[in-house]
Amino acid sequence: MNISNNPIKSSHIIADVYINGIFPDIEELLDISIKETKELTVIKKFKHNFNPIGLSLIYILAESHISVHTWPEYNYMSIDLYTCGKTTPENTLDNLLSKLDIHNLNTQTIQRGV
Amino acid sequence: MNISNNPIKSSHIIADVYINGIFPDIEELLDISIKETKELTVIKKFKHNFNPIGLSLIYILAESHISVHTWPEYNYMSIDLYTCGKTTPENTLDNLLSKLDIHNLNTQTIQRGV
Numbered sequence: 491m492n493i494s495n496n497p498i499k500s501s502h503i504i505a506d507v508y509i510n511g512i513f514p515d516i517e518e519l520l521d522i523s524i525k526e527t528k529e530l531t532v533i534k535k536f537k538h539n540f541n542p543i544g545l546s547l548i549y550i551l552a553e554s555h556i557s558v559h560t561w562p563e564y565n566y567m568s569i570d571l572y573t574c575g576k577t578t579p580e581n582t583l584d585n586l587l588s589k590l591d592i593h594n595l596n597t598q599t600i601q602r603g604v
Numbered sequence: 605m606n607i608s609n610n611p612i613k614s615s616h617i618i619a620d621v622y623i624n625g626i627f628p629d630i631e632e633l634l635d636i637s638i639k640e641t642k643e644l645t646v647i648k649k650f651k652h653n654f655n656p657i658g659l660s661l662i663y664i665l666a667e668s669h670i671s672v673h674t675w676p677e678y679n680y681m682s683i684d685l686y687t688c689g690k691t692t693p694e695n696t697l698d699n700l701l702s703k704l705d706i707h708n709l710n711t712q713t714i715q716r717g718v
Contacts, residue, residue, distance in 0.1 A: 498680045500673075502618070506717055536650050538664045546669060550652045550660050554673050557662075559614075559688070561717075566612045568716050570684075574673070598714075602682050603620055603675075 498603035500554060500574040503583055507569060508594040513562040517547055520558065523585040524549075530556070530573065530582055553577045565593065572602070612717035614668060614688040617697055621683060622708040627676040631661055634672065637699040638663075644670070644687065644696055667691045679707065686716070 517537065524530055531552035538546045543563055549556040553573040560567040569586075571579035587595065631651065638644055645666035652660045657677055663670040667687040674681040683700075685693035701709065 498675050498678045498682075500682065504616070504714065504716070533652055533660075534650065536648065536662065536664065538647055546664050548650065548662050548664065548669065548671075550650065550662065554682075555660060555662065555671055557669055557671070557686070559668050559686075561612050564612045566717060568612075568614065568668075568686075570686075572671070572673075572682075572684075600618065600712075600714075602618070603680060 496603075497575045500572060500602040501578045502570065502572045502600040502602050503579055504598055504600070505569040505571075505583060505587070506596040507567050507587070507590065507592060509565045509567070510591040510593045513560070513565065514590060516545070516558055516560060516567060519589045520547070520549075520556070520586055523582050523589065527581040527585050529577065530571075530579060553579075574603075610717075611689045614686060614716040615692045616684065616686045616714040616716050617693055618712055618714070619683040619685075619697060619701070620710040621681050621701070621704065621706060623679045623681070624705040624707045627674070627679065628704060630659070630672055630674060630681060633703045634661070634663075634670070634700055637696050637703065641695040641699050643691065644685075644693060667693075688717070 534550045536548045545560045547558040557570045648664045650662045659674045661672040671684045
């Protein structure tokens with residue numbers, strides 16, 4: 491992906507992920523992926539646990555944001571990685587996906603601000 | 605839009621908005637739109653002001669999330685409204701857009717979890 495350093499030209503990857511087996515601790519795995527790839531800069535992290543189940547997880551990045559919403563009862567999570575400027579989040583997403591036991595995956599990349 | 609009550613079937617509207625004139629207080633306007641349309645349920649709101657300029661604004665909703673990133677120096681903001689289940693965010697987005705002096709607008713709706 492070739493994105494200029496114009497900060498409003500942004501790469502927004504969305505991933506719909508269906509999981510096999512035990513639902514993972516996605517926050518822990520995502521934190522590890524972010525550390526391993528050193529691609530993204532986390533400014534703040536927020537989460538909300540839904541009752542009885544489900545999680546919304548938001549990372550505000552220097553480069554924009556990551557969001558994760560989980561529906562463990564459907565073996566499903568949605569992941570968004572939105573990064574502005576020349577930073578792209580593919581390595582972080584690939585790293586994260588490699589840690590998951592995936593039943594089905596749909597991804598698409600949207601160019602924002604262009 | 606006809607989305608069933610299956611919570612993983614979600615409506616994700618993305619909007620890239622270029623503004624005329626003075627850059628608006630998007631947080632204030634979005635709060636008003638949410639109150640006026642009564643369509644979405646805000647659980648938590650987070651923001652980060654970038655130095656010297658720019659804002660990331662995240663609302664965790666009962667229905668998923670809203671994100672806004674602003675680049676006032678480019679007269680630009682990106683808006684995402686992601687809502688699960690049968691709730692759709694069109695009225696809130698339309699209400700918000702009606703409050704803005706828009707130079708250029710690109711929107712698309714993505715079905716998630718299907």
